[in-house]
Amino acid sequence: MSETEHLAIAYDISDDKNRRKVYKTLRKYGAWKQYSVFELEVTKTERVKLEDELQKHLETGDKIRIYSLCKKCADNIKDLGEDTSGKSSNII
Numbered sequence: 001m002s003e004t005e006h007l008a009i010a011y012d013i014s015d016d017k018n019r020r021k022v023y024k025t026l027r028k029y030g031a032w033k034q035y036s037v038f039e040l041e042v043t044k045t046e047r048v049k050l051e052d053e054l055q056k057h058l059e060t061g062d063k064i065r066i067y068s069l070c071k072k073c074a075d076n077i078k079d080l081g082e083d084t085s086g087k088s089s090n091i092i
Helices: 016-029 044-055 071-075
Strands: 004-012 030-034 037-043 063-069
Touching: 004 016, 004 030, 004 044, 004 071, 016 030, 016 037, 016 044, 037 044, 063 071
Parallel strands: none
Antiparallel strands: 004 037, 004 063, 030 037
8 A cells, every 4th residue: 555645735826717626626635624725645646646737727826835744743733713624615
């Protein structure tokens, strides 16, 4: 079995259509946590595929930031405030 890595991904996409595409792409790989933020657990192969897919949706000025989280960091994630795990994003 391939080793997985835990990622946090934040994005700032100006065009609504491209933002929806980024959201839908990320939903295939992981969990929406809050507006423009996802958490994913992917293999190295999946990460390469994901980055290729996301790159296709970027236009000038758009940004996607990928944070790799070590196991200890991922295990120490703490949520404060409202739980969004059962909710959907406002992205249509």
